[in-house]
Amino acid sequence: MKLLIASVPMFFEVKFSMAATRSALVLFGLVIGALTAFGQDETPQVTFNKDVAPILYQHCVVCHHPNDIAPMSLMSYKEARPWAAAIREAVVRRVMPPWHADPHVGEFRNNPRLTDQDIHTIDAWAKGGAKEGDPKDLPVAPSFHDGWHIKPDLVLTIPEQVVKAGNQDDYEYIYVPTHFTEDKWIQAAEVLPGDRRVVHHATVSVISADEAPKLIESHAGVQKMDKYHFRTGKVNHMKPDAPVYDDGCSVSPDQEIHDPTSGGINHVPAIYLPGHLAEVRPPGYALKIAAGSYLQFQVHYSNRLGKDVTDRTSIGLVFAKGPVTHQVAQYEIWNNWFEIPPNDGNHKVTSCYTLPKDVMVVAYTAHMHFRGKSMTTEAIYPDGRHEVLFNVPKYDFRWQETYFLKHQFLMPKGTKLVTTAYFDNSANNGLNPDPSKTIRWGEPSTEEMMGFWLAYADVTPVDENAAKSDKSPDRELSAKK
Ligand code: HEC
Known part of the structure; x- marks a missing residue:
């Protein structure tokens, strides 16, 4: 004392x-x-090595390194210097790094946005003659692994696919056995297209050992269509005269379609969409791939190159290294019954989905095609409280990010998720393939979809012992390398 x-x-x-x-x-x-x-x-000199490189390394080079999705590398002074004015412009206008969620709604783990201070630094650098500075100040550059943005423990690759010249739109379903002899927990995953020029998207879903043979057979034959859908080649469309419900919240037994909103659960370790990077789940949250499961690669091919191209798309998996407390899955909430009139610049479509169970909310994704303009999702909780969860004010088909929440939260059973989307089918929309068309649901990007995906985890914790799956490396399965 x-x-x-x-x-x-x-x-x-x-x-x-x-x-x-x-x-x-x-x-x-x-x-x-x-x-x-x-x-x-004279103000203190802002240099590439001391001030700008750390910002680029943290926020930009993930895409701006050789052979990645961005058109130029920003890894070195030599590479970045010619782009100084364009870099300044892109960050001051907040076009780069790409991020389309409203910064005032929700807090996200993977938010790459620059601070005002970072923008100020780049602005001062470009305006001050884009100086290189002292080589001693240059931080160590991040390294990348053969196109991956994660460091996979295991890579599974589809057999070679020939994508014929003139193939405008195909959905191929390819099943890859995991040969896992025990359950595996996936903390992070990424789909890497074999040839980005022809792979429009690739969704990888977990299919159980029981289900797989049936699915393989049904996709090998011609898929059965109901009276509302038709098929051309290997893609599905809504028929022009199918019933129309732009308001997916109008539920009534008198309607031909009683409830126009659908919500299915899917187990998606990763997806490739334009501008979409790896799925990195929060610590303790992981997706389960049960022993013996298959991975279904749904690959949307479109070849406008005038020659045949071969593709081998892969998925890279990172196994959970620590204990897993929460098992992750995804609700895919759709209204497929809309109709967008020709030349309509602001067409509203909604969906309403009531959660059938308590969930921990993990991430959001907005999915539309070229005519998608904006999307907002509001929760109406069982106690009547309203909360806007997610807002993409300027949707851009070229950037379909998944937004991972900084803080997962409990959303009780009975919560109603109301999603409102707007579509721009006018000539003002630079991406619009044809404003003169009436647009309904369809798998090709030139038709539309209206989807809000909610990645969630079960509230009940996973048995921690079941989670220690990282000890048996099945690396010989890696078909790549
Ligand atoms: C998620 C991937 C990604 C990230 C992160 C990213 N970029 Fe980009 N960037 C791209 C792609 C793809 C393009 C080309 C397409 C486009 O312009 O939209 C591009 C284009 C650009 C351009 C325009 C090039 C031109 O042709 O005029 C500049 C400048 C740029 N980026 C700078 C940056 C800077 C600076 C950062 C970080 C602060 C950054 N980018 C972060 C993917 C990315």
């Missing part, structure tokens, strides 16, 4: 004298700084 009392004043003394020294130094610095500024009229 005595010792403690005795030590208190000493502590204060030390603190005080340190603070005093520091403020003296700061004062000194200010005086010197003012003198320098006064004398030479």
